[in-house]
Amino acid sequence: MRRGFFDLYWREVSLRDLPKRAVSQSQGKDRDKHPMARLSAKNGRNGTTEVLRAVGRKLRLRRVERGFTLQAVSERTGVSAAMLSLVERGKASPSVGTLVAINSLLNLHIPELLGHTAGNQDLVTPAAKQTVVKPLRGVVHRVVADDQARGLQMTLNHYSRGAANSPEPITHGGYEYGYVLDGELEVTVDGETHLLRAGDLISYWSSEPHRIVNRGPKKARALWINLRTS
Numbered sequence: 001m002r003r004g005f006f007d008l009y010w011r012e013v014s015l016r017d018l019p020k021r022a023v024s025q026s027q028g029k030d031r032d033k034h035p036m037a038r039l040s041a042k043n044g045r046n047g048t049t050e051v052l053r054a055v056g057r058k059l060r061l062r063r064v065e066r067g068f069t070l071q072a073v074s075e076r077t078g079v080s081a082a083m084l085s086l087v088e089r090g091k092a093s094p095s096v097g098t099l100v101a102i103n104s105l106l107n108l109h110i111p112e113l114l115g116h117t118a119g120n121q122d123l124v125t126p127a128a129k130q131t132v133v134k135p136l137r138g139v140v141h142r143v144v145a146d147d148q149a150r151g152l153q154m155t156l157n158h159y160s161r162g163a164a165n166s167p168e169p170i171t172h173g174g175y176e177y178g179y180v181l182d183g184e185l186e187v188t189v190d191g192e193t194h195l196l197r198a199g200d201l202i203s204y205w206s207s208e209p210h211r212i213v214n215r216g217p218k219k220a221r222a223l224w225i226n227l228r229t230s
Contacts, residue, residue: 053090055113060088062106077101078171096135097170104172104206107228109146109153138163138214144223151228158221159185159214169209175227177203178212183220186213196222 063073070088074081079098086092087102094102103109110133131143138160145154151174157165169188178187180196187194190208204210206226214220 049090052087052093056088056090058113059102059106059108062108063088066106068105073102073105076105095166097166097168099135100170100172104174109148110143136163136165139165153226153228155224155226156221157212157224158219159183159212160219161214161216164211164213166211169211171209172206174206174229175203176206177201177225177227179223181221181223183214183218184216185220185222186215187211188213 063070068076070081070084073079073084077098079101083092083094083098084102087094087098099110099113103113110131125145131146133141133143135141140158142156142158143153144156145152147153159165178185178196179201180198182198184198185196187196187202187210189202189204189210194202196202212222
């Protein structure tokens, strides 16, 4: 069963809360027998449910504020009205592609959905205050900057071997720049595939179907800048 964005996000939060010894034992062959592992699994499931409900409420509130019906959002994002309804009711965990499409239309940002409110832009954003999300297995996004007033989001992305940003090409609003720091990334934009190595830059309209995959022999690291356009 494919895990959604918030299933994986909450799993990482739960594991961070476990003592190191418990995590080590829970990752072994007897992890299901370890009481801390069972407690973490239970808390993880409960936590995921609460996160999904909170996210669903925020999505519905923003949709209503902007005057969209479920059908209107469905037509503009390609996500079925039935799936949108499940997400708003906290009954389904959206994939990263679904989340990006909805957020783009409703002008929402991941930190907002995770409970981080946007205040005045600080001169310095310490690493400890930067939001880290793991939307898919092998992919880590560190939100270095999320300047809503200026329509800019900057993320430091890590891709393990074989990892991709989404199962299928995605589209959303805006324009983006990608700069590879280490390793190699295969970026497909509107059906055309480009191989990027360290030092290479790619830029394209986010409305063009795009997908990022690490097919190289080692981990890849890239800086991605997303600009929201009116």
